[in-house]
Amino acid sequence: MAKINIGGYDINITNHNKILWPKYGITKLNYLEKLISLSEYLLPFTNNRYLTTIRYPNGVNKDFFFQKNKPKSAPEWVDTNRYHDKEYIHLNHIATLLWLGNQGAIEYHLSFNPINKDNYPSSLVFDLDPSEGQDFNEVIEVALIVKETLEGMNILSYIKTSGATGLQIFIPIGSKYDYDTARNINAFFGQYFAEKYPNKITIERMVDKRNKKLYFDYLQMWEGKTIIAPYSPRATEFATVSTPLLWEEVENGCHPRDYNLLNIEDRLKKKGNVLEDLLDESKAQDLDFIIKYINKK
DNA sequence: TGCTCAC
DNA sequence: GTGAGCATGGCTTCT
DNA sequence: AGAAGC
Numbered sequence: 112m113a114k115i116n117i118g119g120y121d122i123n124i125t126n127h128n129k130i131l132w133p134k135y136g137i138t139k140l141n142y143l144e145k146l147i148s149l150s151e152y153l154l155p156f157t158n159n160r161y162l163t164t165i166r167y168p169n170g171v172n173k174d175f176f177f178q179k180n181k182p183k184s185a186p187e188w189v190d191t192n193r194y195h196d197k198e199y200i201h202l203n204h205i206a207t208l209l210w211l212g213n214q215g216a217i218e219y220h221l222s223f224n225p226i227n228k229d230n231y232p233s234s235l236v237f238d239l240d241p242s243e244g245q246d247f248n249e250v251i252e253v254a255l256i257v258k259e260t261l262e263g264m265n266i267l268s269y270i271k272t273s274g275a276t277g278l279q280i281f282i283p284i285g286s287k288y289d290y291d292t293a294r295n296i297n298a299f300f301g302q303y304f305a306e307k308y309p310n311k312i313t314i315e316r317m318v319d320k321r322n323k324k325l326y327f328d329y330l331q332m333w334e335g336k337t338i339i340a341p342y343s344p345r346a347t348e349f350a351t352v353s354t355p356l357l358w359e360e361v362e363n364g365c366h367p368r369d370y371n372l373l374n375i376e377d378r379l380k381k382k383g384n385v386l387e388d389l390l391d392e393s394k395a396q397d398l399d400f401i402i403k404y405i406n407k408k
Numbered sequence: 409t410g411c412t413c414a415c
Numbered sequence: 416g417t418g419a420g421c422a423t424g425g426c427t428t429c430t
Numbered sequence: 431a432g433a434a435g436c
Contacts, residue, residue, distance in 0.1 A: 316434080
């Protein structure tokens with residue numbers, strides 16, 4: 112057991128040689144070092160959100176569990192926010208991140224709404240998920256269709272890998288639209304894309320009815336639901352990281368596996384945070400004209 | 409991982 | 416003392 | 431109502 116001091120807070124590091132990613136032999140100490148370099152990018156997104164972590168205390172191939180509440184054993188300096196009768200850990204400090212990392216927290220999932228704006232998601236999110244056996248180039252193709260269609264409507268969008276199988280497209284909306292309205296807009300886009308590209312895109316909920324098409328999941332924004340944070344590691348064998356990308360990088364070809372704990376520092380040094388606009392209220396897109404159009408129909 | 413509880 | 420159990424969620428859509 | 435899906 113080693114004690115480190117970070118940002119003025121003491122953290123006990125236990126089992127630092129325990130292997131969390133067997134494929135690459137990434138130990139807990141390796142992982143904590145990676146978290147330090149990720150923290151500058153991850154923390155601005157986790158700040159001011161309700162956090163759900165997924166913990167793998169014995170590595171990504173072993174048992175896991177979800178955690179929302181601050182455990183009794185947490186250091187007293189870990190901040191929390193009460194929400195839906197729970198004491199959510201507030202991931203607003205690098206020491207909190209490293210404490211969680213030592214606890215085996217691998218994945219960091221966030222509420223769509225900021226703290227204290229309970230009914231207002233800050234972005235629309237489209238989840239593009241390939242069906243079993245689908246080539247990733249088909250995900251890219253659809254992502255670019257979506258981006259260009261939105262551009263044609265004068266709407267800016269952003270993209271990141273989920274770190275698992277697909278891509279996630281974001282449209283920042285500030286606090287303009289409540290969950291019901293945001294879901295209505297998402298449903299409109301889902302139907303629009305599925306109708307316009309019926310042999311590429313499906314919004315079918317049942318897996319066996321998707322016919323190897325790309326699943327455009329527009330149905331995930333609910334109060335209390337979560338999405339993987341930008342720059343969060345994932346509990347995959349390849350140690351992937353949910354990585355924001357520039358659209359030109361998507362055009363040039365990309366794969367979720369290309370972005371992982373082993374190479375993320377390099378990328379961050381070169382590209383910085385390419386999702387900064389999501390943190391900037393002034394980048395909120397105006398979708399009032401979509402709502403008017405939906406209401407007319 | 410780290411706690412609590414039953415045995 | 417050792418070992419088991421625990422640490423989330425709830426809504427939507429389909430059948 | 432219950433299961434599937436996320």
